[in-house]
Amino acid sequence: MRKILITLGLIVPTISAFCQQDSLLKTFKYRIDTYRAISLGSYAASNYSNIERAVDTQKNSVISAGIGVTYYTTKSTDRILLTSNNSLSVGYSHGKSDDLTNINRYKSFELMPSSSILNKWYSKKYFTELGANISGNYYNYNSKLSNQPVSGRQKNGFYSLAINTGIGQGRLENITDMQNALWLNKVLTEVNSLSRTLTPAELNGLGRSITKGNNTRVLDSRKRIQFILKTVDDYLQQQGLIKKTDIDYFSNLNDILFFAINNPRLAGTEKYLRFTPAIALDKRDYKYSNDINKFKHRRNTQSFVLTSGISKYVPISLTHQNNYGANIKLSYLHSDLSDKYLTNDVVTDEMKTKSEMKQAGVQAFYEHAIYPNTRTTINVNLNAESGYQNFVVNNNFYAIVNLTATANYFISYRTRFTCSLGMQYIKNDYTVYQYPYQRPNGINLSANAGIEINL
Numbered sequence: 001m002r003k004i005l006i007t008l009g010l011i012v013p014t015i016s017a018f019c020q021q022d023s024l025l026k027t028f029k030y031r032i033d034t035y036r037a038i039s040l041g042s043y044a045a046s047n048y049s050n051i052e053r054a055v056d057t058q059k060n061s062v063i064s065a066g067i068g069v070t071y072y073t074t075k076s077t078d079r080i081l082l083t084s085n086n087s088l089s090v091g092y093s094h095g096k097s098d099d100l101t102n103i104n105r106y107k108s109f110e111l112m113p114s115s116s117i118l119n120k121w122y123s124k125k126y127f128t129e130l131g132a133n134i135s136g137n138y139y140n141y142n143s144k145l146s147n148q149p150v151s152g153r154q155k156n157g158f159y160s161l162a163i164n165t166g167i168g169q170g171r172l173e174n175i176t177d178m179q180n181a182l183w184l185n186k187v188l189t190e191v192n193s194l195s196r197t198l199t200p201a202e203l204n205g206l207g208r209s210i211t212k213g214n215n216t217r218v219l220d221s222r223k224r225i226q227f228i229l230k231t232v233d234d235y236l237q238q239q240g241l242i243k244k245t246d247i248d249y250f251s252n253l254n255d256i257l258f259f260a261i262n263n264p265r266l267a268g269t270e271k272y273l274r275f276t277p278a279i280a281l282d283k284r285d286y287k288y289s290n291d292i293n294k295f296k297h298r299r300n301t302q303s304f305v306l307t308s309g310i311s312k313y314v315p316i317s318l319t320h321q322n323n324y325g326a327n328i329k330l331s332y333l334h335s336d337l338s339d340k341y342l343t344n345d346v347v348t349d350e351m352k353t354k355s356e357m358k359q360a361g362v363q364a365f366y367e368h369a370i371y372p373n374t375r376t377t378i379n380v381n382l383n384a385e386s387g388y389q390n391f392v393v394n395n396n397f398y399a400i401v402n403l404t405a406t407a408n409y410f411i412s413y414r415t416r417f418t419c420s421l422g423m424q425y426i427k428n429d430y431t432v433y434q435y436p437y438q439r440p441n442g443i444n445l446s447a448n449a450g451i452e453i454n455l
Contacts, residue, residue, distance in 0.1 A: 021182055024200055025315035026267050028178035028207055034075045035215040041089075042067045053099075062095030066110075076174075081120040088113045106143035112136065118164060122171060129274075131164040153287040160280040168272035172313060175267045177214065181207035182318050183374050184232075184256045191252060195243035202239055209235035210257065228257055260374035261408070265321065266313040272327075277304040294342040303333040309363070319371050326364040329387070333357045357430055361387020361398070375410030391430050398428040411451075419449040 044065040051058045068089030075082040091110040096103065118131030139156040181203055188194050198206070213228035232253065236242045242249065284297040309327020316322060334356050341349040365383035372378070386399040406420040424444040 021318045022315060024182065024203055024207075025175050025178055025318070028173060028175045028204060028267070029078075030076050030174040030177065030211060031078070031208075032074065032076050032211060032215040034073065036071070036073045036217060039070045039072070040068070041070075056099050056101075058097065058099045060095070060097050062093060064091065064093035066091035079122055081122070081171075082118070084115075084117040086115045103146040104143055105146075106141065108139065108141040110140075111138040126169050127167070127171065129164065129166040129168075133160075133162045133164070135160050153285075155283075155285045157283040158280070160278065162276055162278035164274065164276050166272055166274035168270055168274075170268060170270040172266045172268045172270050172311070174264060175315060176262055176265050177210040178204070178207035179265055179315075179318065179371070180256055180260050180262075180374075181210055183260060184210075184253065186318075187252045187256065188249065191248040193244060193246070193249040193252070194241055196241070198241060202241065205239070206232070206235060213257070225258070229253060232257060256374060261371075261377055263377060265315070265369075266323070267315050269310065269312045271310045273306075273308045275304065275306050278302070292344055294345075296338075296340045296342070298338045299335060301333065301335045303331065306330045307363075321367075321369040321371070323367040323369070324365060326362065329359070329361050329363055329385075331357075331359045355391070357389065357391040359387055359389040359398075359430075361385050361389075373410075377406075377408045379406045380404075381406075389428070389430060394428075396428050398430070399425065400427075400429050401425040414453060416452045417449075418452055420447070422446040 042065070044063075046063045047061065049058075049060045051060070066089060068087060070085065070087040072086075073082070073084045089112045091112075092108070094107045096105050098104075112135075114133075114135040116131070116133045118129060120127050120129040137156070137158045139154075141154040143152045145152075185194075185198055185203060185206065189197075209232050213231035216227060216231075218224035218227050229250075233242075278301075280299075280301040280303075282297070282299040282301075284295075286295040288294070307327045307329045309325060311325035312323070314322045335354070337351075337353045337355070339351045340347055363383070363385045365381070367379060367381045370378040381404045382402070384399070384401045386397070389396065389398050402422070402424050404420060404422040407418065409417040411417055422445070424446075425442075426439050426444070427441055429439050
């Protein structure tokens with residue numbers, strides 16, 4: 001009897017702790033008024049090669065550079081969930097290829113704008129959503145041979161627009177900050193920094209203080225670090241939860257707030273009906289070096305996708321999570337293709353084709369995520385799709401199955417070990433992007449492992 005009582009005495013607090021973690025993660029609400037961020041990036045690269053061939057030596061050199069800017073904003077209130085991402089990148093390269101018979105000088109310019117926005121409006125248990133994805137890619141390439149009087153030119157442009165509309169019930173909440181609040185509570189308890197056990201309301205407040213610290217814009221990075229630390233410390237101090245502010249307290253506070261893995265973790269259930277119409281234009285113009293022969297390619301695509309389904313994200317505990325869902329999908333795509341060959345601006349050959357693709361299928365996914373500590377993640381993911389399709393004269397059933405397992409293991413603050421295993425099965429799959437094309441049937445296996453070092 002004594003052993004039984006001791007065992008029950010150990011089990012009951014453990015079950016209570018897991019239930020508390022489960023409840024807090026499920027009920028946490030990620031709320032911020034408006035957060036904005038701007039990121040800038042640039043690159044420069046060069047390459048030189050000297051290749052000895054049977055009859056001559058070929059020398060190649062290229063210099064390239066680029067710059068990009070991204071503007072991101074998000075808002076999460078009881079009534080609105082807004083996310084917006086806008087970016088623009090520019091790239092330029094210049095190169096030369098020199099051999100015994102000729103010198104080819106070339107240069108290219110690439111412009112890539114993109115914008116995506118999605119806004120959800122919540123009313124009681126229901127929501128409506130509206131958004132758009134706009135992208136473009138303009139590419140200009142010029143080359144000139146030393147023994148040719150005229151340059152060769154190539155101009156490519158791809159532009160697309162998709163409208164996202166939907167209605168549904170439920171809401172998926174970002175619980176990453178609550179996850180880190182629980183980790184912080186756990187480690188501060190272990191080093192005996194807390195004056196008492198935190199109540200569920202105090203743990204929820206700790207998660208909200210982390211959200212406030214992370215989503216208040218402070219341009220100076222050093223001041224931002226100080227602000228985040230001070231915001232969370234102020235909450236703990238004002239609630240009278242800290243009994244000693246020694247090196248263990250501050251080092252653990254810094255460790256959780258800045259070095260814990262912050263992969264998005266969700267909780268909740270969402271039932272939805274979504275309709276996504278889209279259009280795309282693909283333009284390619286080639287002018288050959290004799291300036292007489294030309295080639296023009298045009299493809300116009302219209303499509304829509306209608307999906308109805310459910311997604312469920314369930315935090316079992318601080319260290320385990322199950323995500324699963326399924327939907328029914330109907331899709332349609334129509335594409336007009338035109339290829340023209342011209343000589344002296346007179347069409348010498350032309351090909352026009354039209355294609356249609358219709359699909360009706362069912363999709364399902366399951367993921368189990370493990371967070372053994374603040375810096376290690378293990379994921380097992382299975383997703384599958386199967387249905388019936390009609391493409392030109394090819395009517396058949398199709399199937400796609402993906403099974404992956406990934407691990408991200410902490411070695412040091414700058415070094416991680418990553419690995420992944422994957423299996424993919426494809427049968428009669430035509431992708432619905434830009435234009436329909438069939439991927440090879442069969443089973444593909446993959447395995448990757450490596451060390452990621454951030455300097």
